[in-house]
Amino acid sequence: MNNYIFQSTLSRKNLMAVTGLFLCFFLVIHLLGNLQLLLPANEANASFNSYSALLSGNIFIRLISYVLYFSLIAHAGDALIITLRNRKTAVKYVYDDRKQVSKWYSRNMGVLGTIILVFLVIHFKDFWYVYKFGSLPYDRNGNKDLYVIVVSAFESWWYVVLYVISMLAVGYHLLHGVKSAVRTLGLYHPRYVKYVQLIGTIYSYVITFGFCIIPVYVHLSQFGL
Amino acid sequence: MKVHLKVWRQKDAKSKGSMVNYDLDNVDQHMSFLEMMDTLNEQLTLKGEMPVEFDHDCREGICGTCGMMINGQAHGPVPGLTVCQLHMREFKEGDTIYVEPFRAMAFPLKRDLKIDRSAFDRIIQSGGFITANTGMPAEANNLLIVHETAESAFDSAACIGCGACVATCKNSSAALFTSAKISHLAKLPQGEQEAAKRVLKMVSKMDEEGFGHCSNTEACEVKCPQGISVLNIARMNWEFNKASLLH
Numbered sequence: 001m002n003n004y005i006f007q008s009t010l011s012r013k014n015l016m017a018v019t020g021l022f023l024c025f026f027l028v029i030h031l032l033g034n035l036q037l038l039l040p041a042n043e044a045n046a047s048f049n050s051y052s053a054l055l056s057g058n059i060f061i062r063l064i065s066y067v068l069y070f071s072l073i074a075h076a077g078d079a080l081i082i083t084l085r086n087r088k089t090a091v092k093y094v095y096d097d098r099k100q101v102s103k104w105y106s107r108n109m110g111v112l113g114t115i116i117l118v119f120l121v122i123h124f125k126d127f128w129y130v131y132k133f134g135s136l137p138y139d140r141n142g143n144k145d146l147y148v149i150v151v152s153a154f155e156s157w158w159y160v161v162l163y164v165i166s167m168l169a170v171g172y173h174l175l176h177g178v179k180s181a182v183r184t185l186g187l188y189h190p191r192y193v194k195y196v197q198l199i200g201t202i203y204s205y206v207i208t209f210g211f212c213i214i215p216v217y218v219h220l221s222q223f224g225l
Numbered sequence: 226m227k228v229h230l231k232v233w234r235q236k237d238a239k240s241k242g243s244m245v246n247y248d249l250d251n252v253d254q255h256m257s258f259l260e261m262m263d264t265l266n267e268q269l270t271l272k273g274e275m276p277v278e279f280d281h282d283c284r285e286g287i288c289g290t291c292g293m294m295i296n297g298q299a300h301g302p303v304p305g306l307t308v309c310q311l312h313m314r315e316f317k318e319g320d321t322i323y324v325e326p327f328r329a330m331a332f333p334l335k336r337d338l339k340i341d342r343s344a345f346d347r348i349i350q351s352g353g354f355i356t357a358n359t360g361m362p363a364e365a366n367n368l369l370i371v372h373e374t375a376e377s378a379f380d381s382a383a384c385i386g387c388g389a390c391v392a393t394c395k396n397s398s399a400a401l402f403t404s405a406k407i408s409h410l411a412k413l414p415q416g417e418q419e420a421a422k423r424v425l426k427m428v429s430k431m432d433e434e435g436f437g438h439c440s441n442t443e444a445c446e447v448k449c450p451q452g453i454s455v456l457n458i459a460r461m462n463w464e465f466n467k468a469s470l471l472h
Contacts, residue, residue: 009398009438010428010465082438086396089330089437094233094244095323097297098393101304102442107395109440180441183455186463190456 009085010184015078017181019071024178024203026068027170031210037150038217048150049143052131076117083110105172106180112173119166126153154218163215171208178203226252226313229321230265232277234337242334244323254314258301259284259291261313262324279338286310286450289385292392293338294325299389299448307387307450327392331399331435344434345386345402352426353406355415368414381409383451390445390453396437401445403431404461405453411464421468428465 033055036047055061105112127149130136136144153159178200182188188196228249235242249268252261259281266276282290291308295301301311316322326334331344370378384405391397407424410416416423439458446455 007432008428008465009432009436010462011469013438013462014466086437086440089397089435090395091328091330091397093294093297093325093328095231095294095297095325098299098395098444100298101393101447102395102444106440106442176441183441183459184439184462186459186461186466188456188459188463193456193459 009082012078012082013184015074016082017184019075019078020177020181022067022071023075024174024181026071027174027207027211031207034214035210037147037214041221045139045145045147046141048147049139049145050141052146053143056131072120076113079110079113103176106176109173109176112169115166115169116173119162119169122162151218151222154215155222157219160215160219164212167208167211170211171204174204174207175201226254226316226318228252228261228313228316228319231321231323232265232337233325234277235334237336238333242337244325252313254312256313257284257309258295258311258313259309277338278336280340281309284309287385289387289450292327292387292389294323294327294392296323297325299327299393300387300450304447305450305452307385307389310450327388329388329391329397329436331397332388332391340388342386342388344436345388345399347434348399348403348427348430349406351430352419352423353410355410356419357415370413374412378409378412381405381412381453381457384409384449384453385451387450389448389450391436393444393448394437394439395442395444396440397435398439398445399431399434399436400439400458400461401449401453401455403427404457407464408457408460411460420464421472424461424464424468425472428461 033048033051036051037044039047099107127146130149131144131146136146137148139145139147154163179197182196182200230247230249231244232247233242234245247265247268249261249265252264256264259279262277262279269276279293280290282288284291286307286309289307292300293308295308295311300306300308301315303311303315324338326338326340328334328340332340332342334340382405384402386402388402390401391399394400407420407427410423411420441455441458443455446453
């Protein structure tokens with residue numbers, strides 16, 4: 001090992017890729033937990049609260065959560081360093097039509113990432129912080145009643161809109177991010193490149209659709225729909 | 226046909242450049258883009274003005290010397306072509322055509338559309354070669370190489386180093402160029418021995434020359450006149466990670 005590998009443009013991208021893929025893995029777990037909100041209200045209440053209690057009580061999950069916090073901070077911090085360097089090397093053309101040959105979301109990962117970051121601050125403040133440090137009522141099983149907080153948050157339509165927009169940003173971020181991360185790590189063999197792309201695309205659609213449907217469903221169910 | 230040109234004129238590396246308007250009346254649609262530029266230069270010379278300087282050599286699309294941004298796209302609007310292979314029939318009567326040099330921090334401008342791409346040469350010098358004993362050439366069939374491998378190595382070797390990948394990249398990344406050479410040699414038994422040393426040196430040189438990160442937008446592959454695949458970038462990353470961990 002030599003020192004250079006920690007400062008190279010490629011190793012910076014490696015950090016982006018590894019932390020990004022870990023966050024992708026986390027999204028699956030998060031979505032699976034959230035899908036319980038689609039159950040009938042009574043069942044959803046008990047099931048969602050006991051799941052939250054299970055996660056916060058488990059030492060193994062707690063260790064994973066530290067990896068998650070690290071990944072979020074490292075992913076965003078590294079992105080900032082990379083963007084600053086790219087700003088320095090970027091050039092201006094009088095007439096620039098280079099956008100014709102690439103996807104808009106592949107060029108605007110930073111913008112999408114910033115939207116996601118803003119969303120995360122709101123998301124952490126409203127749910128994570130309240131669950132960890134706020135005072136919550138308890139449900140009849142003796143678990144903290146996070147379900148009530150979630151349902152009351154999604155009662156207002158603008159909150160649902162905020163969530164859906166943020167999830168679309170996540171979706172486009174993933175659409176480029178997953179395959180880009182796999183390529184950055186060099187795991188992009190010609191033989192299975194099309195499967196990597198397909199899996200990345202399906203994954204992005206499933207995650208986006210899954211996370212979008214939940215607030216919309218919870219919002220509509222208050223009207224008994 | 227008639228075209229309006231807006232061409233980047235810049236006296237030397239230090240002076241400030243700007244777009245200058247020229248009108249050309251007698252452009253034949255069968256002219257190549259460079260022949261159209263020659264026509265312009267002929268007119269300028271007759272008027273006693275300095276001709277527009279631009280790089281060109283073979284004019285057969287194989288040397289990689291020519292290259293300019295035409296209407297905001299590297300080598301012009303048609304994919305898979307160098308500027309010399311672009312013809313005026315791709316444009317319409319009365320079109321306004323913007324002509325600018327390939328721009329990148331690592332490609333300093335020398336004059337008008339002429340740029341210094343020696344950063345590419347220095348990347349190659351840092352490791353884009355194999356070490357071989359001098360003497361008589363070895364018998365070709367001593368080293369057996371599977372046909373598909375040879376073809377794939379040759380696909381990577383097809384890079385002509387024109388710099389369109391850098392010019393079209395939003396970060397001015399030289400990942401496609403550097404990876405093409407790294408892949409070309411890593412795929413063959415002759416290059417395998419020094420693969421680790423090569424990738425570390427070439428990537429380090431690439432960074433040092435002031436090229437940006439690769440964002441995997443794939444714009445480079447679309448604009449590459451030789452159709453060099455972005456899979457080469459994946460291979461470079463793989464070789465780099467392997468070398469970083471094991472050497």
